[in-house]
Amino acid sequence: MLEAKILTHIKKMISEQFPEFKGIEPKVVKKTVTPQKSVYKKLSLGVPDKVKTVFSLRFVKKVKTVDSIAMKQILIVTTNKSGQIIKISQSK
Numbered sequence: 032m033l034e035a036k037i038l039t040h041i042k043k044m045i046s047e048q049f050p051e052f053k054g055i056e057p058k059v060v061k062k063t064v065t066p067q068k069s070v071y072k073k074l075s076l077g078v079p080d081k082v083k084t085v086f087s088l089r090f091v092k093k094v095k096t097v098d099s100i101a102m103k104q105i106l107i108v109t110t111n112k113s114g115q116i117i118k119i120s121q122s123k
Contacts (some may be wrong), residue, residue, distance in 0.1 A: 037114035057088035
């Protein structure tokens with residue numbers, strides 16, 4: 032899994048950029064990404080043997096709308112194993 036030091040650093044960066052998610056513990060999922068052979072075949076390229084390991088951190092916060100309806104606000108952060116953020120996506 033992701034090292035505690037790296038996870039703490041990522042949580043700090045996220046809390047600075049998205050203060051509404053400060054103090055929320057993420058659910059961490061390890062994913063293995065392999066190259067898509069069909070894409071390389073169409074391009075007539077040799078398929079690389081590289082397999083990437085990425086981590087998906089899912090921050091979930093329950094909020095109430097103006098109508099007093101409870102809903103979840105979700106922030107998903109995708110990082111590599113060294114803690115470099117690859118992608119951030121957020122629900123509305």
